Amino acid sequence: MSAKYGSGGWATVAIAQSVGATGALIAELGWGVTGPQRVPRLSAVDKSILYRQSVSSRATVVAFAVLPVSVITWLLCDFSRISAIVISLGSLCLAFSPAWFFIGDGKPGQLLAYESLPRLVFVGIAALLIHYDFPIGWYGGALIVGSVTALSLSAICSHLGFFHWKQNWRTIRSQKEVVLGRAISGSFTSFAPALVGLVNPLAVPVFAAVDRLMRMALAILAGIPNRLQSWLGAATGRDRHLRSLMSIRYNCYLGLVSGLIFGLLAPTFVTVLFAGQVSFGYELSALSGFLLFLICTSRGFGLAMVAAGRAKHITISVLCAAGVGVPLLCVLGLYFGAVGALAGQILAETVGIVIQSRILSMKWKSNRQWSTYAASVLQS
Template identity: 35%
Template sequence: MFLLALITRSVVFVACLPVLLLVPLIPGAPYSDVAILATLSAAAVGVSPNWYFLGTGQPTKILLVDSLPRVVAVVASSVLLLFGAPLWISPLFSLLVSLGAPLLAWRSIRRIPHEHPRIALAEIWPTIRAQGNALSGRAVSALYMALPTVLVAIVAPGVVAQFSAAERLMRMTLAVLQSVPNSLQGWLGATLSPRSRRDRILGAILLNLALGVAAGTSYAFLAPWASQVVFTGSVEVTPLLALTGGALVLVVCTSRATGGLGLVNLDRVGWIAISAIAGAVTGLTLILALGSIFKAEGALLGELAAECVVLAVQLFVLNKSLQKLQPEPDIFDLSDGKQR
């Protein structure tokens, strides 16, 4: 299973390279070498083995094969940069960690008795096709998450820095919180009982909702101060931007549970792509419209509306699916007291 997933992820990674390198390879683009390595490094995170160790209940392996090497790479590249090393050293080290992590994981798995993963080449394409719905949903989500800054630059170029600062802080917050739904994947997949599945899905959603409330509130209060520190006073996140961003953090935390946990567990992966498309259409329209009128605050409000549409679609489908999970029959018939 691990080797098959690694190969299919690698195939998708290589297939996406022409699009990923479209901008960095433009003739005359500044720092093209750094941009190419940074692009490859960011994309290579997709082949991370963390999902496997989360699913098998081995979080320590994540520390050993991914997190610790990444920390070492950051420290080493920072030291080298202080001593005059070229700028491309940093993304190169990060790329090496991203590509090395699955190889270290594979070596670790092969050492387990009776665990010798082998696959046939004929399995690769059917597996990619089977994951098409999930892949298309992630692709659409990535697209409309990457475009807002470009759209703001079109309709309100004077507030790009302010909008980017608010969104950057928000994405940093969400990146840290991603570990929570990831860690729940194995817990949700460990149960077969319909009643238990329903309870665990609802529990996971409520947990992420509570996390979103806490994180969103913290963002709303701390983002103006954090922007002064992170961006050295060159740009400020206004209170209204911070409040909108906090609401956005709440909605995204919740949709991570309804989609990536709930719909996946109930085999409704196709609806994740549909919800992403609905959100993309809403977001691209409202960011342009509201951004031209209300500037940075309006554009971020358009993003919030898009994520609300995503969450609404997922909640609708999730509710219908959960209703089909009938509770298990009781062991005793209470009407006559006889055991079934």
């Protein structure tokens, strides 16, 4: 895309994906947060019902999100707007991903076969067509077809089915706290390129490039925290508490090593991936590497909060982080470009980690006090 349409075309794609991904973050309804730890404890029949409930609830929200996502994309993009809308809708359809279910069920092979490989094929075909001067909207079309294929293969090959409309609105309402947290977090994560486009359009190509590289790295690293979700969900009592501590430690180490590697290699990779149309130096890659470390650490705390029954309290930490991150991202992005926007995200993630650690420490402290009280009652 960058080779064919330059940095301006890349900026349009980045903003369209930003808007669509934020819509997907909301429409996904938090199933990726709470779902994987619920799956291991269910029977085969209940797993199928849970999966179909998730598809029905997400389809409902996606239907309502199509219009606002399209309008916002049209307003923010000034290059190839129709293609931009198709890309944003393709990104919105990522809300249908069955990844959370197969992760919770401990079946990564089915995730690879039903979603990852088909999407790779369709996106590869779209990239080939764009290379031969087809519109960039074909990329969005590939994302839509990939999502439909993943849903179909999961429903048919895994015998999960498609929809379960019974108590659909109740299912949606039950996820409202997590959805609120996801929507707020999206304001300074997935929606960040669009915000930068509002305050400093010239900074979008570089910021979106470093952000995309970091998100690609996070997607690769996601396999480890994803696997930890089912591992945590299968534990109980004291064992779950110990596994939560180990999860935080593992994610912290993972982020530290990955952030260092990213900071060293990102300036080289960006030149290759963006065909020389976009580039940045070690200053930006170092900041992005540190942000990657913080996000990995935050993932560990998030898993521990779900395991501790504090999934709904994640909204508190996210609200505090957004209260700091969004204004700083806009102000610093306006005056310092991509560097300022990254600094705003770093401060937001730091605030979120501090709040999450405080909530967890209070929960674990109350658990210890309750255990001590129960033991004294039993002894008496």
